[in-house]
Amino acid sequence: MDEQSPTRSAAVTERVEPAIAGRTFDAVLFDMDGTLVDSTPAVERSWATWGAEYGLTRSALAAGHGQPASQLVRLLLAADQIDGGLARIAELELEDLHDITVLPGAAELLAAMPADRVAIVTSATRQLAEARIAAAGLTAPAVVVTFDDVTHGKPNPEPFLTGAARLGIDPSRCLVVEDAPAGIKAGRAAGCATLAVTTTSTRSELDADLVVDSLAQVSIVPGPEGFSLLVG
CATH class of the missing domain: 3.40.50.1000 (HAD superfamily/HAD-like)
Known part of the structure; x- marks a missing residue:
């Protein structure tokens, strides 16, 4: 790379x-x-916050490394949570551009x-x-x-x-x-x-x-x- x-x-x-x-x-x-x-520090901060909000473990989040956020969100959340979950992780990642x-x-x-x-x-x-x-x-x-x-x-x-x-x-x-x-x-x-x-x-x-x-x-x-x- x-x-x-x-x-x-x-x-x-x-x-x-x-x-x-x-x-x-x-x-x-x-x-x-x-x-x-x-972007690892920013990615980890964003997903840690998101995971905590949705009651998910770090290991569950790690399974999606390298895949689009939407694929991971759809895998981890119930159908009625997907739209909100996608909007929230997008918001978190765009807000955290540090480091x-x-x-x-x-x-x-x-x-x-x-x-x-x-x-x-x-x-x-x-x-x-x-x-x-x-x-x-x-x-x-x-x-x-x-x-x-x-x-x-x-x-x-x-x-x-x-x-x-x-x-x-x-x-x-x-x-x-x-x-x-x-x-x-x-x-x-x-x-x-x-x-x-x-x-x-x-x-x-x-x-x-x-x-x-x-x-x-x-x-x-x-x-x-x-x-x-x-x-x-």
Whole structure:
């Protein structure tokens, strides 16, 4: 999820895991929360308040990591509580934009990609995505796919398929960058290669082609047949 310039030493290429070594891509589809921006403190505060108001445990809330808020609300609340619950979590999250920062390497990695070959694909609503991107001071690419743009959120592949389509790139030529198991599952289902960062999940939870601890370890390198990765 972090972004990096293509200036790292070529000596680190041998450290790239076999599942993704030698592959090239035409576009990169980045998740937002936990991938490009660190919104975890704000997210946890908002959902803790919301959960307390509805009498829910932390473990019940944790099950929805990486999925759209509306999916989690519909899973946890009775039918007659859903509309109120959705409105309340939206209110809480839009009110709490404190401590939201760009994750290490994220801005560099975005800047390394041509503008027409990169997208943000997030489970957040359009309003929340724009608010968090602005709060982090991150420059968003032209293509930003939010939950408002799709019928089915992650782990359904629709968000990443939509991102690839808006860029005009075959999903099989796209690299998905994620921090959550639901996002990795969505990227795989879309036919994309997957890169995971352990900002919010453990390595054992991330079934990606490549897992790194920080995007500051990753470089995008342009070539005649697309972009490749250096890790180190």
